[in-house]
Amino acid sequence: MKRVSVGVIGFGTIGAGVVKILLKKRGLLKKRSGIDIRLARVCDRDFSRDRGIGKIPRDLQEKDWKRLVSSPDIDIIVELVGGVTIARDIVLSALKNGKIVVTANKALLSEYAREIFSVGIPEVNLFFEAAICGAIPVVKDIQEALIANKIRSLYGIVNGTCNYILSKMFADTLEFDLVLKQAQELGYAEKQPGLDIDGIDSAHKLSLLSLLAFGKYVHPDDIPTEGITNLELIDLLFADEMGYSIKLLAVGNDTRQGLDLRVHPALVPYEHMLSSVEGVFNALYLQTDEAGDMMFYGRGAGRFPTASAVVSDIVDGAKVIASSEGARAKQVIDFSPRLAQVSCRYYVRFTVVDRPGVLAKISGILGRNKISIASVQQTERARAGTNTVPLILITHEALEEKMKKAISEIARLDVVKKEPVVIRIVDL
Amino acid sequence: MKRVSVGVIGFGTIGAGVVKILLKKRGLLKKRSGIDIRLARVCDRDFSRDRGIGKIPRDLQEKDWKRLVSSPDIDIIVELVGGVTIARDIVLSALKNGKIVVTANKALLSEYAREIFSVGIPEVNLFFEAAICGAIPVVKDIQEALIANKIRSLYGIVNGTCNYILSKMFADTLEFDLVLKQAQELGYAEKQPGLDIDGIDSAHKLSLLSLLAFGKYVHPDDIPTEGITNLELIDLLFADEMGYSIKLLAVGNDTRQGLDLRVHPALVPYEHMLSSVEGVFNALYLQTDEAGDMMFYGRGAGRFPTASAVVSDIVDGAKVIASSEGARAKQVIDFSPRLAQVSCRYYVRFTVVDRPGVLAKISGILGRNKISIASVQQTERARAGTNTVPLILITHEALEEKMKKAISEIARLDVVKKEPVVIRIVDL
Numbered sequence: 108m109k110r111v112s113v114g115v116i117g118f119g120t121i122g123a124g125v126v127k128i129l130l131k132k133r134g135l136l137k138k139r140s141g142i143d144i145r146l147a148r149v150c151d152r153d154f155s156r157d158r159g160i161g162k163i164p165r166d167l168q169e170k171d172w173k174r175l176v177s178s179p180d181i182d183i184i185v186e187l188v189g190g191v192t193i194a195r196d197i198v199l200s201a202l203k204n205g206k207i208v209v210t211a212n213k214a215l216l217s218e219y220a221r222e223i224f225s226v227g228i229p230e231v232n233l234f235f236e237a238a239i240c241g242a243i244p245v246v247k248d249i250q251e252a253l254i255a256n257k258i259r260s261l262y263g264i265v266n267g268t269c270n271y272i273l274s275k276m277f278a279d280t281l282e283f284d285l286v287l288k289q290a291q292e293l294g295y296a297e298k299q300p301g302l303d304i305d306g307i308d309s310a311h312k313l314s315l316l317s318l319l320a321f322g323k324y325v326h327p328d329d330i331p332t333e334g335i336t337n338l339e340l341i342d343l344l345f346a347d348e349m350g351y352s353i354k355l356l357a358v359g360n361d362t363r364q365g366l367d368l369r370v371h372p373a374l375v376p377y378e379h380m381l382s383s384v385e386g387v388f389n390a391l392y393l394q395t396d397e398a399g400d401m402m403f404y405g406r407g408a409g410r411f412p413t414a415s416a417v418v419s420d421i422v423d424g425a426k427v428i429a430s431s432e433g434a435r436a437k438q439v440i441d442f443s444p445r446l447a448q449v450s451c452r453y454y455v456r457f458t459v460v461d462r463p464g465v466l467a468k469i470s471g472i473l474g475r476n477k478i479s480i481a482s483v484q485q486t487e488r489a490r491a492g493t494n495t496v497p498l499i500l501i502t503h504e505a506l507e508e509k510m511k512k513a514i515s516e517i518a519r520l521d522v523v524k525k526e527p528v529v530i531r532i533v534d535l
Numbered sequence: 536m537k538r539v540s541v542g543v544i545g546f547g548t549i550g551a552g553v554v555k556i557l558l559k560k561r562g563l564l565k566k567r568s569g570i571d572i573r574l575a576r577v578c579d580r581d582f583s584r585d586r587g588i589g590k591i592p593r594d595l596q597e598k599d600w601k602r603l604v605s606s607p608d609i610d611i612i613v614e615l616v617g618g619v620t621i622a623r624d625i626v627l628s629a630l631k632n633g634k635i636v637v638t639a640n641k642a643l644l645s646e647y648a649r650e651i652f653s654v655g656i657p658e659v660n661l662f663f664e665a666a667i668c669g670a671i672p673v674v675k676d677i678q679e680a681l682i683a684n685k686i687r688s689l690y691g692i693v694n695g696t697c698n699y700i701l702s703k704m705f706a707d708t709l710e711f712d713l714v715l716k717q718a719q720e721l722g723y724a725e726k727q728p729g730l731d732i733d734g735i736d737s738a739h740k741l742s743l744l745s746l747l748a749f750g751k752y753v754h755p756d757d758i759p760t761e762g763i764t765n766l767e768l769i770d771l772l773f774a775d776e777m778g779y780s781i782k783l784l785a786v787g788n789d790t791r792q793g794l795d796l797r798v799h800p801a802l803v804p805y806e807h808m809l810s811s812v813e814g815v816f817n818a819l820y821l822q823t824d825e826a827g828d829m830m831f832y833g834r835g836a837g838r839f840p841t842a843s844a845v846v847s848d849i850v851d852g853a854k855v856i857a858s859s860e861g862a863r864a865k866q867v868i869d870f871s872p873r874l875a876q877v878s879c880r881y882y883v884r885f886t887v888v889d890r891p892g893v894l895a896k897i898s899g900i901l902g903r904n905k906i907s908i909a910s911v912q913q914t915e916r917a918r919a920g921t922n923t924v925p926l927i928l929i930t931h932e933a934l935e936e937k938m939k940k941a942i943s944e945i946a947r948l949d950v951v952k953k954e955p956v957v958i959r960i961v962d963l
Binding site: 128132135136139140236242243244247248250251252253254255256257378380383384385388395396397398399400401402403404405406409411412414415416418419422423430 | 556560563564567568664670671672675676678679680681682683684685806808811812813816823824825826827828829830831832833834837839840842843844846847850851858
């Protein structure tokens with residue numbers, strides 16, 4: 108039986124999960140894969156802190172990652188350090204030393220894709236299933252199961268923190284700030300939550316999804332990205348009345364007009380599967396030419412769900428070594444794809460003075476910008492202590508730039524009392 | 536570049552889809568896999584009938600499957616003949632001749648598993664992604680992505696015909712017979728619909744899912760199987776009132792008490808993802824030890840969705856050939872696993888005479904069988920022209936055999952006018 112040796116660098120939450128599975132399930136993995144996958148060493152600066160998986164043997168402990176990455180008796184390097192500095196050095200040196208690399212580091216892969224994918228070849232020496240949607244095998248399914256398909260569109264709920272917050276706001280009718288605080292106390296949100304709630308983490312994942320699904324790479328900084336910090340409970344409630352939930356979506360469309368990638372909150376119709384994805388769960392919805400529509404759903408984070416994906420990558424890497432195959436193609440990636448102009452329907456909520464003529468002013472500006480209104484809802488519930496009322500519009504399909512222009516004009520009207528809330532409607 | 540030659544046997548709906556993709560996307564597959572996958576020949580008794588994909592070249596046509604299966608210049612045999620007679624000969628001879636076999640034939644694999652899996656090894660020389668849930672990569676995901684997991688339970692909506700009928704009954708408030716007729720006219724149900732609506736097709740798939748997920752095989756005839764023919768609209772409506780949809784489920788639980796496999800209609804709570812699976816779509820919900828809960832959703836049938844899965848199998852088979860790997864383990868299958876006693880909550884609808892004392896009689900019989908009642912609902916809507924009313928009970932968890940005994944006793948009461956309707960409640 109072939110034997111493959113693994114070095115794990117980074118003994119944090121995920122690293123400890125991977126180590127535990129490799130130690131506990133060595134026999135099971137051997138039976139299922141036909142390969143003996145041996146944990147050779149674990150690298151971290153500190154082994155004294157309790158990781159909740161018991162002590163690991165002294166002779167497995169290593170403090171210098173450089174020794175691991177250059178060690179001739181290690182076949183697979185698992186990078187779970189996080190960040191984009193040391194992790195970058197680890198991944199690049201390991202690849203250059205001929206190691207197979209497994210990583211869960213979406214920030215690193217998406218920000219340094221040009222550099223990394225020039226030496227790292229997916230399915231050959233670079234595996235990163237855990238970088239997108241945790242336990243859900245989106246990388247494998249796109250690369251292998253859907254190999255005969257052109258993927259037309261993808262819609263992902265790829266950040267569990269945001270989805271948890273939005274689900275909770277609606278379920279408990281609470282405002283954003285309060286739910287964020289609760290989420291932080293429960294460990295579902297970081298103390299510095301910006302990476303999640305500002306949509307940046309979703310943009311990292313979308314950058315990688317585009318690379319996989321469309322073979323087209325866009326740097327995360329160049330993906331139009333909105334987070335969920337401006338969403339108010341009232342929007343979730345109005346959306347609900349109209350038959351929609353609100354989700355933070357990572358959207359990708361590969362059209363004849365070009366590539367359209369974006370991250371933003373969106374109304375998703377209740378009839379659609381994605382609107383049923385609640386709490387910390389993730390999901391990826393794909394529209395393909397042969398297989399039709401598909402959705403993959405599961406846990407996008409957490410120690411063991413993520414470790415499950417890392418270990419499946421280790422096994423896939425071990426199979427490559429065991430079979431000494433070299434027949435797989437390097438993925439063709441377009442690093443400068445053409446970008447599309449986006450148009451969609453919009454939900455807009457204005458906070459306006461309760462006075463005649465307001466709707467006429469607003470609809471006038473929209474009309475001049477070629478945006479037509481599909482429906483209007485003006486309720487009578489004026490907010491206590493103010494003379495303002497919410498005015499909800501649903502538009503027909505409109506170009507994004509026209510919409511932006513119209514909204515900024517409207518925002519300057521003296522009858523408009525707060526920054527308008529604009530949410531895209533996703534028609535799947 | 537490596538070249539691999541494919542022979543497709545069976546030029547029906549799926550076969551023609553596979554042929555079309557292999558011809559049309561040869562370049563794409565080459566680019567993505569690094570292997571040139573050549574359609575060498577197509578076998579059928581008749582090539583005159585139009586398959587809707589244009590003419591295929593004369594030199595690709597073959598009428599004798601035996602010639603294909605023994606041809607030294609063919610590496611992969613794709614069996615899409617269907618049935619369990621000729622298909623069995625094709626699959627077994629091809630495997631014995633050292634070919635890699637790809638098939639979508641769930642009836643064959645599940646009924647002749649002992650014989651076929653003694654020579655056919657999943658992921659090595661036998662691929663059958665399309666046999667379960669069509670385009671959805673459930674085989675790959677269980678075998679590869681979840682390799683580090685023990686799968687505890689699975690809940691599948693694996694028959695699109697049944698799911699379509701149930702969705703349609705509820706959406707249009709129509710009775711079973713009428714919807715079945717419509718489904719037959721639309722091509723969603725066969726003229727002889729028994730295989731689908733009696734749950735047999737679901738049992739075939741469940742037999743294979745058990746083999747994959749638990750490594751335990753049960754012949755489909757030995758899986759307790761109920762179809763949807765006894766479901767009435769009223770049940771869907773009552774279930775809805777209580778917050779449930781009704782789905783035909785393939786259920787598998789691998790417990791310490793033994794293996795529990797069954798196919799039956801079930802109430803699924805609206806909060807659960809599976810209850811959102813509508814129409815002809817399929818889904819598989821898994822509960823695992825490391826990765827947590829997951830669901831895979833997509834098209835379970837149809838020419839191109841099924842062909843998409845067949846082609847991904849062809850590519851995986853081609854990779855095996857191209858890499859000349861032999862390191863993969865033969866799957867360990869327990870052919871005589873221990874079976875579990877099943878207990879669950881039940882929804883029961885009795886059609887009873889509208890007379891005092893009826894509930895006392897029924898609850899007395901249930902009590903003597905150790906079945907306790909969680910809730911009772913007796914409406915006043917007596918059916919026109921009768922003096923009967925529906926009486927709905929929800930039980931607490933009860934053993935299946937006790938339940939059967941109690942129901943048959945109750946059915947013999949003179950106040951009970953129709954066969955009771957018994958539906959399991961799935962508490963996920």
